[in-house]
Amino acid sequence: MMPPILATAVGQKSQVRSMNSALLPNYGHPDLEFDHGRGSYLFTDDGQRYLDFAMGIAVNSLGHCHPALVAALTEQARKLWHTSNLFRIKQSERLAQNLVRRTFADRVFFCNSGAEAVECGFKLIRRYHYSKDQPQRNRIISLSGSFHGRTLATIAAAANPGHCDGFVVGDGGFDQVEFADIDSLRQAIDERTAGIIIEPIQGESGIKVVPGDYLGAVRELCDQQDIVLMFDEVQCGVGRSGTLYAYQHYGISPDILASAKGLGGGFPIGACLTIEKLSITMTPGSHGSTFGGNPLAMAVANAVIDEISQDEFLAELAANSDYFRAELAVLVEAYPQLLSGISGLGMMIGLQCRIDSMELIARLRDNKMLVVKAGGNSIRIMPPLNVGRGEIEEALEILSSVLKAW
Numbered sequence: 001m002m003p004p005i006l007a008t009a010v011g012q013k014s015q016v017r018s019m020n021s022a023l024l025p026n027y028g029h030p031d032l033e034f035d036h037g038r039g040s041y042l043f044t045d046d047g048q049r050y051l052d053f054a055m056g057i058a059v060n061s062l063g064h065c066h067p068a069l070v071a072a073l074t075e076q077a078r079k080l081w082h083t084s085n086l087f088r089i090k091q092s093e094r095l096a097q098n099l100v101r102r103t104f105a106d107r108v109f110f111c112n113s114g115a116e117a118v119e120c121g122f123k124l125i126r127r128y129h130y131s132k133d134q135p136q137r138n139r140i141i142s143l144s145g146s147f148h149g150r151t152l153a154t155i156a157a158a159a160n161p162g163h164c165d166g167f168v169v170g171d172g173g174f175d176q177v178e179f180a181d182i183d184s185l186r187q188a189i190d191e192r193t194a195g196i197i198i199e200p201i202q203g204e205s206g207i208k209v210v211p212g213d214y215l216g217a218v219r220e221l222c223d224q225q226d227i228v229l230m231f232d233e234v235q236c237g238v239g240r241s242g243t244l245y246a247y248q249h250y251g252i253s254p255d256i257l258a259s260a261k262g263l264g265g266g267f268p269i270g271a272c273l274t275i276e277k278l279s280i281t282m283t284p285g286s287h288g289s290t291f292g293g294n295p296l297a298m299a300v301a302n303a304v305i306d307e308i309s310q311d312e313f314l315a316e317l318a319a320n321s322d323y324f325r326a327e328l329a330v331l332v333e334a335y336p337q338l339l340s341g342i343s344g345l346g347m348m349i350g351l352q353c354r355i356d357s358m359e360l361i362a363r364l365r366d367n368k369m370l371v372v373k374a375g376g377n378s379i380r381i382m383p384p385l386n387v388g389r390g391e392i393e394e395a396l397e398i399l400s401s402v403l404k405a406w
């Protein structure tokens, strides 16, 4: 007999199709569509302009169609798109050097998304212990509230029932501990623990910054027990928090770091950064990606890193984000019955709501400003990193008028 969920789905087939799409219905039914983008703005084909402080969920790090990125992409597009990793790709060597020079890492693996970057990290963790004749050390610990992607391993790691149900078999090899609770972590570690994965700033769960002293204590535990420490900076990395990578605020380095989203400024890319002693376990043939390291993605990401890692860029980002956050704090104080707080670092901003955050997002959208939902009844405000002061003022005006009218 057909399971009830399938029977319902088959019964609804014509109805779902008639909703306009041959796409898998996993994204709901968005009704807003854009024709083009410039800097901090998106435009519909009938000319309506939206202030985009969602930026493709922290992807368009330099706004829409940044001239340096367009130039890098089109120049590369005229030369060469794809050869595969059967051949040397000098753009990927340059980007790897670029990242190694500016971070804790010695080696980089390129892929096409955040989840793939995280998966590479999981494989590095397990392979490291395996190569030390300890294959039983294969379990990885994550923090409650985390999000690491939508592949089987990454949903198993985050252990969100809404994402796992019907997909994950068993626990997938992951254990979960309380967010930023060192005792909970100490209790969970045993002889099978291979690694720990942490988002230094949790994104999906509502922009929650992991305290520095917790990260320091975790680093110490990892060093004492030969546990691999991995940071997931898919969302908080590449300048979003005000430093190139968020871990640089704390001065506590991981052994592995997953990067993606903002690294490509809108072009799909993922990168897994690691240290020598882990990297050497990935012998030829042990891992790979057809598109990983392709010249187009590499050209754009080199342009992104060249731009963002300049001292002047980061200084202006810090000044603008300080200003924005201070003004948002004024709004939180002015409307204590509507808002309860502000969180995050740099341009990764969470606004905690007492009102329904979905309704706030809808009203902002009606007023031509885009932001993103996050967990815990909050919204994520993620402008481009090169946002202008005038655009920040515009956002504050829209927010203020929506709150005033509430």
Ligand SMILES: Cc1ncc(COP(=O)(O)O)c(C=O)c1O
Pocket (backbone or CB within 6 Å): 057, 112, 113, 114, 115, 116, 118, 147, 148, 149, 150, 199, 203, 204, 232, 233, 234, 235, 236, 260, 261
């Ligand atoms: C912290 C974090 N890790 C991993 C991912 C997965 O990235 P992707 O959707 O590119 O696979 C995301 C995506 O939102 C993320 O925020």
